[in-house]
Amino acid sequence: MFTTRRQFLGLGLKAGAGLGLMTAAPGIVLAEARRPLLTSGVMTGDVTQDRAILWSRVDRPAQMLVEIADNPTFANARTLQGPTALPTSGLTTKLDITGLGDMEEVHYRVRYAALGDARALSEPTVGRLVMPGQRPRSVRFVWSGDTVGQGWGIDESRGGMRIYDTMLKQSPDFFLHSGDTIYADGPLEETVNLEDGSVWRNRMTEAKSKVAETLEEYRGQYVYNLLDDNLKRFNARVPMFAQWDDHETVNNWYPGEILDDPRYSEKNVSLLAARARRAFLEHMPIRQRPEAPEMIRRRFHYGPELEMFMLDMRTHRAANSTNQQAATDPASALMGQRQVDELIEALKASTATWKIIASDMPVGLVVGDGDNFEAVANADDGLPSGREHEIARLLKAIADHRITNVVWLTADVHYTAAHHYAPERASFKHFTPFWEFVSGPLHAGTFGPNTLDGTFGPQVVFQKAPADGRVNLPPSEGYQFFGQVDLDGDSLALTVTLKDVEGATLHQQVLTPETA
Structure with missing residues (x-):
């Protein structure tokens, strides 16, 4: 008012x-x-x-x-x-x-x-x-995920979370945070000895000394990240569109899960998730609808030529499993039927040239959870099964309704990649080709690369990850990544650039708009 x-x-x-x-x-x-x-x-x-x-x-x-x-x-x-x-x-x-x-x-x-x-x-x-404006104009935004993960907090002697300063120097109109905005399950140690003989020195707070269980402890995870001057400068200049994934609550969580983790005195994940959601909504600049104040999935126009569809792959999922269900059923849910239905209708109604699906988990990369699976893919190259049924239904609807220029952006796997999906390489063939771009981590341990599941015909066009199977590389190793998207206001071409912590271009893909 x-x-x-x-x-x-x-x-x-x-x-x-x-x-x-x-x-x-x-x-x-x-x-x-x-x-x-x-x-x-x-x-x-x-x-x-x-x-x-x-x-x-x-x-x-x-x-x-x-x-x-x-x-x-x-x-x-x-x-x-x-x-x-x-x-x-x-x-x-x-x-x-x-x-x-x-x-x-x-x-x-x-x-x-x-x-x-x-x-x-x-x-x-x-x-x-x-502001987006009412007329077509050039737009630039950046995206990535994963902040303060795997024990790598704010080391002020190394410049803190430098990638936020690098992203700010690109002068983006907005930032898409693709999830794992905090690591509520990742306590910090004051010092970490590195392979090169140096020492990583984490800034410490009480909240980051243990896993988060209470509402105050979840709040403290966000307050910790915002001690970083790079992040505060970035936030003051670049609007954020924030998603959540698992680490806002606990690794690989799903509703109804009971933890087997001695670090936690509260084992009921649904209770932990309720506290985590409240802290997330309090500490992120999200518009809460009066009719659905806890909703995280949403959609936005940014100017007339770009619309973003932000998914929620946590709230409605079933338990992680072998992911081999023969048909869509409650046990194979990832987004849930209602969210998929709403997404299809929103894509059909969109008048934007480019439709960006902001997915907090990748489509074709295999993400394990012990003997089970955490994301869409199930390491079976055959016809869709398990959670792949939801993606197959979505991709089929996009093809049937001739919805053009759909691009997927994601994070989660802690390395960067460009994937092209095409029916001629796929077991499931009722879809039109599309691109998926992966980025991250922003400031967390680096892993990968993951294997690809062939159900939807993905092909690695580019990827950068640690060599020789090295895992949990610290930010000081340089394997921290973000993506940049440029929409040209005249040609309406969309250029996706994968960059590292120094701002160097690793890969660039120019996409030309198609008409239905």
């Missing part, structure tokens, strides 16, 4: 202490201890044609105060009163800002006023975002 400047100042921000002046008037001297402190920077997300979610976190109960402008000097800024940060939300606040459709760039400035003492203001934190 927008307020007038008079109403805004009526909140107690008087005598020059308002956001627009950035500093308190000389006559108002406040002890620093009375001022709220933004602990985790600011970020935006779930951007549409005329609105965006603005997120921040503060160190105590306080009132969120925001200025919005179309210029970095905040001339003629609009002022808003945001939610109150309370312990019940982990001291986070989210404000759904509307009326942004007439802006190309949105500049925002966030402060908090202490409850009971509106003169006690935090220092301001500033950010910006680029």
